[in-house]
Amino acid sequence: MHQRVRGLSLTGKIALVVLSLIPIYYISYQIQLADLAWLPRWPTSRVDTTTFAHQWLETELLDPFDRTPIRAYCASSSWRPNLIFNVPSPIGGFGNIRARLLDFVFFAIEAGAAIVLPGMIIRSEVDIHDIWSGSHGNFSFMFDEDHFIRSMADACPQMRIHKLWEVERAVTTVEGIYPPRSRRVDIGGEACSWAASSEQLDRWLSDRDVDNNTLTMINVDHTIWEVDTLSLPEGFRENFPMVLRTSLETRRYAGLVMANLASKHELDIKASDELHQEAFYGAHLRTESDTVAAGWFLPPTELEYGVDFTAQTDAYLAHATQNRLQAMYVATGNETEFDRFVEKAANYVPPIEILSKWTLLNSSDAEALSKLHWDQQALVDYEVMMKCSVFGGFAKSSFSFGIAVARNAWLEGHGRPIGHAWRMKEIDPHVAYDDGLSRILGRNQLNEEKCPRGCWP
Numbered sequence: 001m002h003q004r005v006r007g008l009s010l011t012g013k014i015a016l017v018v019l020s021l022i023p024i025y026y027i028s029y030q031i032q033l034a035d036l037a038w039l040p041r042w043p044t045s046r047v048d049t050t051t052f053a054h055q056w057l058e059t060e061l062l063d064p065f066d067r068t069p070i071r072a073y074c075a076s077s078s079w080r081p082n083l084i085f086n087v088p089s090p091i092g093g094f095g096n097i098r099a100r101l102l103d104f105v106f107f108a109i110e111a112g113a114a115i116v117l118p119g120m121i122i123r124s125e126v127d128i129h130d131i132w133s134g135s136h137g138n139f140s141f142m143f144d145e146d147h148f149i150r151s152m153a154d155a156c157p158q159m160r161i162h163k164l165w166e167v168e169r170a171v172t173t174v175e176g177i178y179p180p181r182s183r184r185v186d187i188g189g190e191a192c193s194w195a196a197s198s199e200q201l202d203r204w205l206s207d208r209d210v211d212n213n214t215l216t217m218i219n220v221d222h223t224i225w226e227v228d229t230l231s232l233p234e235g236f237r238e239n240f241p242m243v244l245r246t247s248l249e250t251r252r253y254a255g256l257v258m259a260n261l262a263s264k265h266e267l268d269i270k271a272s273d274e275l276h277q278e279a280f281y282g283a284h285l286r287t288e289s290d291t292v293a294a295g296w297f298l299p300p301t302e303l304e305y306g307v308d309f310t311a312q313t314d315a316y317l318a319h320a321t322q323n324r325l326q327a328m329y330v331a332t333g334n335e336t337e338f339d340r341f342v343e344k345a346a347n348y349v350p351p352i353e354i355l356s357k358w359t360l361l362n363s364s365d366a367e368a369l370s371k372l373h374w375d376q377q378a379l380v381d382y383e384v385m386m387k388c389s390v391f392g393g394f395a396k397s398s399f400s401f402g403i404a405v406a407r408n409a410w411l412e413g414h415g416r417p418i419g420h421a422w423r424m425k426e427i428d429p430h431v432a433y434d435d436g437l438s439r440i441l442g443r444n445q446l447n448e449e450k451c452p453r454g455c456w457p
């Protein structure tokens, strides 16, 4: 035996030492686990609401934000110092706007263009189906402007970001709307290469007599989920969307909602969790009046299937029970619908507690939040849903898909098998997506066509 050991290489000897230590580590690990069981999950008495909220907001689902892949990507683009991209008036709720802005900033990176800090059309609160005719909101209506400017300066320093009022007078604005092509999957079938799209941009500009020496602004078509995100270099797809963060004001409410959920309910929720794994179900109850106006509940076809209040709530309750979750956070922009759900769940066995931002915020915070716009209130739900244990959403909603796809990136990041999330419909034709962490009910042809490749996490 001694002879054999002496005969071993250095690596062999190290391996032998390591192997003999394993049982010791194993035993001390077991002891540590036993020790930890004595600790309270969250020392309620010592951590106040504000501290919890603050810590909770510091941890994001897809942490850490790695700027390296974005830096590399921006460095590989060919920058045009005199070209500015502007996206006039993107429309829709948060799911739409977020997707449109990410597509837009991505196309600008591809073109090597500066951008005008985008804004959006604010939905009418009198008729929430009207997303077209409202006034213009600036970037900070939904997003954290400082975070975006700082993150881009760090991750993509080549790109300049202008305010519209700063450049409006100083630039030549070209007539027409430029249709970006790079990595688009909706035109021509194949994802368009960088070189081909750069040539197409050169042609588009020279057709309009734009030279490279004049500061020029062009209006860019707004698209949603048109970039083949799966063709991007590793790390870019997951990290690039993190430059967009919901506004500080609404994030603050999300932090408080979670602090109250953690302190008032016996749930396993730590402020430092990227995702609260066995705590609560997140249900996106998408039945507000605009869904009816948009025809989401028309008679079903093979590719379209609307899920009404009864079917959504039935499915969410069953799905939560199946996952042994007894608390359900409901995201909805309609309090009457929420009350209906509470009433329905009261008779449900096993009992499930139904919660919302309105039940979890204290009276003064709830009142302050109620003064914000309908679409801003939804941002609180977005932040909470991102980290819920199991998520249930609706296939007609880009908001639902945005959440599911981000959570799927978390799954991938944790080496958990994804399975056949998009092929769930082969088993249940009324479910568009299910990866174990998120299930999307109903069917929608457009979203199901675009999202698998086009959705940003």
Ligand SMILES: *[C@@H]1O[C@H](CO)[C@@H](O)[C@H](O)[C@H]1NC(C)=O
Binding pocket: 137, 138, 139, 140, 141
């Ligand atoms: C952006 O809009 C908000 C109101 O939604 C306003 O308070 C703020 O001043 C605006 N910022 C700029 C730069 O226009």
Ligand SMILES: *[C@@H]1O[C@H](CO)[C@@H](O)[C@H](O)[C@H]1NC(C)=O
Binding pocket: 078, 079, 080, 202, 206, 211, 212
């Ligand atoms: C303008 O710059 C771009 C990118 O550097 C280049 O591809 C293009 O040929 C230039 N156009 C002209 C007219 O010089």
Ligand SMILES: *[C@@H]1O[C@H](CO)[C@@H](O)[C@H](O)[C@H]1NC(C)=O
Binding pocket: 128, 287, 288, 289, 290, 333, 334, 335, 336, 337, 340
């Ligand atoms: C809210 O739901 C009720 C039915 O529960 C409906 O009558 C009302 O129009 C809805 N309002 C909005 C803004 O969704």
Ligand SMILES: *[C@@H]1O[C@H](CO)[C@@H](O)[C@H](O)[C@H]1NC(C)=O
Binding pocket: 256, 362, 363, 364, 365
């Ligand atoms: C609600 O909580 C906030 C902290 O977010 C606190 O400042 C405020 O005093 C509380 N209001 C009530 C009525 O408890």
